[in-house]
Amino acid sequence: MNLPFMPVVLWSDALLFLLLGVVLVFVRQVRRHEHLRAPWRQVGRSRLGMASVVVLACYGAIGLLDSLHFRPQLPAEPGQPVQYAAEVSSLFDVLAGPLRGQAEQTYSAPFATRLFVKKSLHLPDGRVTRDYPRLQYGGAHLSSEAERGPDIAVRALWGALSGLGVAAVLWVMAVLWVARRAGLDRARAWSRLWREPAFGGGRSALVTLSVLLVLGGILLHWAGHYHVLGTDKVGQDVLYLALKSIRTGLLIGTLTTLIMLPLALFLGVAAGYFGGRADDVIQYLYTTLNSIPGVLLIAAAVLVAQVYIETNPDLYDTAAARSDLRLVFLCGILGVTSWTGLARLLRGEALKLREQDYIQAARAFGVSRLRILGRHILPNVSHLVLISVVIDFSALVLAEAVLSYVGVGVDPVMASWGNMINGARMELAREPVVWWQLTAAFLFMFTLVLAANLFADGVREAFDPRSGVRA
Amino acid sequence: MYAYVIRRILYAIPILIGVNLLTFALFFVVNTPDDMARIHLGAKHVTAEAIERWKTEHGYDKPLFYNASAEGAARLTDTLFVQKSLRLFAFDFGQADDGRDIGREITTRMWPSLAIALPTFLVGLAVYISFALLLVFFRATYLDVAGVVLCVALMSISGLFYVIGGQYLLGKLWNLVPISGYEPGIDGVKFLILPVLVGVVAGIGDSSRFYRTLFLEEIHKDYVRTARAKGLPERVVLFRHVLGNAMIPILTGVVVVIPRLFLGSLIVESFFGIPGLGSYTIDAIQAQDFAIVRAMVFLGSVLYILGLLLTDLSYTLVDPRVRLE
């Protein structure tokens, strides 16, 4: 069979899918056990929590779409063997086709029809003038620039309407679902969904989703014809860059956890539960790691990774694979340097649990150590793990920006908010100011981190008995 | 207690050796001494002899961990690792690769770092605690809700935005403070305002929220109820009882960072052009000056261990029930 493309699984893709698998297994476990479901139900009832879940899910979906990589087939002359492009694209790239391809020469403001800077234009009669040239793509469909305002408004209206349409369908489906579940007629189901506090979470999720759909609809109607967030120095669409950065941000936030978790779990619990020599060694290990200033350790490790990548060019065959490798290494390094906090927490908890009656009893009955760890200790520390994972997520997304500034972040050619902010610093010194790249990075990053923080709050409230204190 | 302190100090030695081993391993995977020589000799006209000469002169002509050509114990001691680490334990940092004395550099650069970090720390603590108290004072009013929302929002903004925004608004648009720079002495106060402000604002979301939880926990304890039942005004309850008792976890929690204030902040220092240890470290990483990186890592570890020790001691100070053994 001859596919028109060659699927490519980058390292980070593979890890991401592994992570997805782990999450799915976890979800199944949770669904099966009532005592695990209860706190999640509480999260489900929290309005802020559910709204943030919807936002996170949107980011996640874009990130996942951007993780399905392939190399398209090149057009071949008859008789030539099939060849694939060296450039790796993702499903998201295909969906965002016009955004990606429509590169201008240099800066242009959001919704602009002309470049942001003046260029020398050679007139047909040989004279040279200096003016803002029309954009190649932004607003190119307009026959006169005066139409721009109305055109934008009309497109926004259509976009909003189409978004509302989809949202309406969702609401209807939700009402039908409630009606069927509760055996009510539709009007009662509607009023229930709309008023009852128990549905607060679902309601806010639907509202958030509707807002996102409307926004998405508007963007979709604009994006093909304008640069909604302007273009950067070499004319790439900033909206596209910001969307591409989502994957980077998510990967840093999640893969790091995936790498750090087994280390922290194993070492932390082992130190607490076994005590003695094991405890000494593990404590020594994490005090040593902790005592080195974080950025220094990360910087040194990233330099090592970079050299490793340099000296082993057979590890990757495309530019994408190369920056991907660096990203995976970065996640690994962040993972190795960040397990100590959680491990310390787990050690303390395991120390406490070890003295609990039921574990003493289990030990007296000769239950094997591993079994005790697996059946009794692990489930009892899982809430700690969960809370620290969701809190770490936002911290890691923020850390990426700082590391990129120091020069030890992701590959400079990779789209990431850190790289965008870094580039935007120089744009602020321009006059007039080029504000859109910084603003775009700020908005996208702020939304993600805010959602993650709110979600973390919800999770903490539901799982941590101590934080139940409320005025 | 003295025995305890001495034991802790002895315990620090293997940790510091481990730290050294780690930095050594990491650094020399990346850099051969030849690389270092080449960087320091510059781009134009570098010969192989010049590199050899540089290595001999700076003591990088030995093997890393094992010297096969030496005799007996010297096989392990006449190596780069032992030769370069031993002196660190005497706080003799030696010379940077450009020939400047690192110890001298650290003692001069530590003051600018402190000039930023200490006010940031103190003002920050004061602001965070007062803000948290304010929220607790107005708990369950719209001000509390708005405050918490503000905290979460502030937490979700990358620190880089605060720096960039602060410089742009206060320095460039409103002409209130110099954009960057540093000057020792009283003339230099104007340079400190912006970095300290940015440092404080950047931490406000995280810390205030944390302190607010601490206060709320305290406020629900029995003795507070009793105090209130006695008819003490809310102000007194809050300031005398709640604040007093919540200060213990707050203070013991921040003690660990105090020694590390010396190291300064990487980001703030390099953005605001402050000649402190933070920017020293970044420069050293970028220039791959191993001698400096090693010295800073070592210093960082020492200060961290000192912080842990101080934390333990502060427990005994605030809570007489705690005994160190």
Added chain:
Amino acid sequence: MRSWLWLVSLVLTACSGPLNNPHGPEEAGRNVLFSNFGPDRPKHLDPARSYSSNEVVFTGQIYDPPLQYHYLRRPYELEPLTADGMPRVTYLDAQGRTLPPEAPPESIASTTYEIRIKPGIRYQPHPCFARDETGRPRYIPLRAGDLAGIRRLTDFPETGSRELVAADYVYQIKRLANPRLNSPIFGLMSDYIVGLGEFGRMLQAVSRDLPRHAYLDLDRYPLEGAQVVDRYTYRITIRGKYPQFVYWLAMPFFAPVPPEAERFYNQPGMAERNLTLDWQPVGTGPFYLAENDPNRVMILRRNPNYRADFYPDAGEPGDAAAGLLADAGRRLPLLDEAIYRLEKEDIPQWSKFLQGYYDSSGISSDTFDQAIRIGPDGQPDLSPEMSARDIRLTTAVRTSIWYVGFNMLDPVIGGATDKARKLRQALSIALDYEEFISIFLNGRGIPAQGPLPPGIFGHREGEAGINPVVYRWQPDNGGGRPVRRDIAEARRLLAEAGYPGGREAGSGRPLTLYFDTMASGPEAKSRLDWYRKQFAKLDIQLIVRSTDYNRFQDKMLKGNAQIFEWGWNADYPDPENFLFLLYGPNRKAGKNGENAANYANVEFDRLFAQMKDLDNGPERQRVIDAMIEIVRRDAPWVFAYYPKSFGLSHAWAGNTKPNLMANNTLKYRKVEPALRMAYQARWNRPVWWPVWALVGVLIAAVVPAALAYRRRLMATVG
């Protein structure tokens, strides 16, 4: 109470000038120049070691080589500085007989340069010259307790000075060979100066047995190629004929160093205090380094012993009109002091310039649009905003070139085959440097037509100067201009090279090329994106391999790179200094020469050897034309552009004519402090309303809540 007083005084001092002034409050009123250095601090200030432009900013003002470039005249012209006149050049044959100047180069075995310096020149005050009552050096050797309480050079209570003698120049030439200094030009100079190489080897043997900081007395060892004739005269002998040698005599490498200084610094206890010649220069120049805190500020102050030196009274046409001759005949230096502050980032530096706190500034691509407007005729002019601030613009074409090099040892892109040549030619057309210059340099560059920038002998303007491989000449009514050949032509060349449509003929495999760079960071990202776009025009995949400095150098040295970006700044204004970058025996791979592309062409090399010894004239032009034609056809480089340097300076800064060869121009600069203070005050009025607004918002937020709280309290009590 006292703390209140302190606070009040603080507020008062803060109010005495603009709030955002990064300098001290009174400094703006003094005859001082404010400038900046960075992002890196100067590493070496020893004239035998410093080579970087950020170091020469300082060493150029402190050290006086025998010659200098005339400040105003163009083309660049050498004139005596401390020398009495230009060096007396004598050609000798192998038997040591004097030859006439027009003797053929083959017959010349060596050349001597005899230089006589002016008597009466004195060094800056420095403790190394201090003498006690008996006339013996006060600090050499140091006596017990001399170093107590000494942290900086200025802490030494006694200083002295002495007259400059020819021996100091000879001493410095010997220092170039000192193995401990690793002088960057030692390798090059030992090819020329007679006996310098052996001298270096001998010193290496001697210094091996000496302790690390011990003083190595160079006066004890004679060097054949550099000798003192009398108190004020010395003689340098070089092998063969090297007419460009005289340019080196205008660089700090050939400035005088007093042996006392080295003797002084090489004493125990000095290096630990960072007191070294590399850090604390000792010179005869117009300024001396008064404060050296490279983490923060470096201050050059007027040398009180500076000799009588005067502002030139003639320049090129137009200089008088530009006010550059207003100070003719005035005693130099015109400034009392120059304060250089460390600026690591462009943005704060640029903002401070606009606020009036730096007297002059360069222009980066991001600040360009704010500063410059290109007129309809293509000439740059200041933007209205800058003109309103009375800022002035100076421009000059730099004697530099940027190019994209192809590694000629590479199996795909290199080699002398017709196929590879066509591939390189196709790429030369595809890399649209007109666009590059407009995006990244805002027009501050000229697309390069060959290896020689304008202002260098051999460069040709107009139709005769275009690179016919990449450009064609489009005549129009005013003359004409070069136009880049069409991309279709590049595609045709690519097909002829065996890659129709960017695919290898036959297998259909896409052609993938590799771009090696050590650039990283945001600025580099957009530039690398641009390169990718250019290669994509020919459907060629470009993979960027970015590495750190070391890995990159290593690759270049091993000849493993494929395509790379490289630049060259002329050491001196002579075509030899550019064409040697393509001279075969000078290749990078294996030999560590400056020929980074590892280009080797027998005919080119032969012509180079011929061109090098010729004096400027039609004969030399002919040879250069032939050489340039060869490299254009072989296309080992994509000739990218010659950068132009734009400078801005404020109304109060004077004598800012750029001189890209001279490095001692600080002595000509002047400022008008009163004017500066007036402008600064006008531009930096603080804006207070946001502060009041913030306070207002806070009050507005708290008051209702406080009222509500009080009401609640009343309710519970009541």
